[in-house]
Amino acid sequence: MPPARTDIRDLVHTYLERHPAERRLLQGLLASLDAAEDPASRSxxxxxxxxxxxxxxxxxxxxxIHHKAGGLVxxxxxxxxxxxxxxxxxxxxxxxxxxxxxxxxxxLTPQFLRSPIDIDVHDIDADHATGEPTHQHYDLRFVFYLAHGHPELALQDxxxxxxxxxxxxxxxxxxxTLRAKLLDSSLNGRPKPVNASALIHDGAGRYLLHLRDNYPGIWEPGAFALLGGGRExxxxxxxxxxxxxxxxxxxGLDVPDLTxxxxxxATGIxxxxxxxxxxxxxxxxxxxRLALxxxxxxxxxxxxxxxRLRLSLATRDxxxxxAAQQASTNGGPPGALASRAPAAGRSVLNVIGVHLYLEDDGRVLLGLRHPDSAYAGGSWHFLAGHCEQESAIGCLVREAFEEAGLVIAPADVELVHTVHVVDSPGERPRMQMVFRARRWKGAPSLREPDKCLAWRWWPQDDLPEPIVPYTRAALDGIRTGRLYTEMGW
Structure with a gap:
């Protein structure tokens, strides 16, 4: 499908806003946009x-490109x-x-984006071999920067x-004409952002994502993405x-502070x-409540x-x-952002964590967290996760399968200990619920190696070090029959 006449007209008018003195020179081009023939066709x-x-x-x-045969550059x-x-x-x-x-x-360059830097008018001699008469070219010249340094050229020969x-x-x-416009420009060949997107979070571990229309010709159709777009x-x-x-x-979406x-x-359309x-x-x-x-x-x-979502790997990453950076700053696990101390009179919602206690022949299952983890990197911990819009037991069943490939029936789960913990003064409280699974199917496997390096069964009187402090407190509580522990208050 050839370029739309309206798109060409918009390009020309944008160009003439920068170079109004060239309107007379481009009268033929403007006239061709209203003619019957397609202005983009060589006929x-x-x-x-x-x-x-x-x-x-x-x-x-x-x-x-230097064409040696004809001497044209x-x-x-x-x-x-x-x-x-x-x-x-x-x-x-x-x-x-x-x-x-x-x-x-x-x-693209921030200065010109998708608009031409120059429109040159030049005469083309008749070609008697093809029968093409003398005519004129209106050459739309678009400027680009090299994105990654010099690529290897493969010249057409x-x-x-x-x-x-x-x-x-x-x-x-x-x-x-191009030389004059380049010399008059601030183009320096160094790429800069030409698009902007908003990573909007609620301060409690959730991110606002936009499901795009599934139309051809738009960026990431039918996928979840960040809000934003290209510079105009x-x-x-x-x-x-x-x-x-x-x-x-x-x-109506007002985000006062954008940092x-x-x-x-990314790769554009x-x-x-x-x-x-x-x-x-x-x-x-x-x-x-917003009007989308x-x-x-x-x-x-x-x-x-x-x-679970259809979105680009880049957006997911x-x-x-x-989330990891926020958790590192606030002292909590990724995906559960700790908020600052609330103003007087405001309620504080606690983060709900679920943890799996599996016991086999007197040994308990623990995982070694990845050393790059923002929370407790290099430490041993329960298989754990944070509740989303789901029940605590539903979360536990989901996390067990996603992280270790274990299949657990909700009816086989019971609450055995709760730790109400504050990591440091002023941080958001966390209610850490530990559930025992009486039965399960499968052997622990590493399904998320970016989070956990190993699953291992440990004797409860010979626990590994380092271990997450509230994990040890919960294990001690389970052994002694205590149902509740407070830490950090």
């Missing part, structure tokens, strides 16, 4: 559009083909064909004399981009490398729920990293 005469890729490296040099460019969705994707296709630079090797690549400084660029020419900053996107997607968290790289500034912010509202104007729904999810 449209006496003029039609072409696309060029202006590729800039970190030394502020522009890629040129040109930036990669050519006609728009039927399968090109936009003039920009035509430029990406051409630079891949001519130089072997794939879209993932390139990224269809001429007897061959071709070679040249990287030229701005003042050596062949095209006079009128945005004064990336935070302004994000706040505009939030207002457009979810009117830059990390810059991630055109295959381009897209640096994204991730902002973190806290909000504690009910997403069902884009996508299907908004929901809170804990990190432990992410494996991002949420888990933020």
């Amino acid at each position: 449209a005469l006496p003029w039609h559009i072409t696309s060029t890729a202006v590729v800039i490296d970190r030394d502020r040099r522009v890629l040129h 040109l930036t990669p460019g050519g006609h728009v083909e039927t399968g090109d969705r936009t003039p920009l994707t035509a430029a990406l296709r051409v630079v891949a064909e001519e130089a072997g630079i794939e879209p993932g090797d390139l990224c 269809q001429e007897a004399g061959g071709v070679r690549a040249e990287w030229r400084a701005f003042d050596q660029v062949v095209s006079p 020419p009128g945005d004064t900053s990336l935070e302004a981009t994000l706040r505009r996107e939030l207002a457009e997607e979810v009117p 830059p968290f990390v810059v991630e790289q 055109d295959g381009l490398c897209t640096p994204i500034q991730i902002w973190a912010g806290q909000w504690n509202g009910d997403p069902d 104007t884009e996508g299907v729904l908004l929901r809170w999810f804990s990190p432990a729920m992410l494996h 991002l949420v888990q990293r933020h």
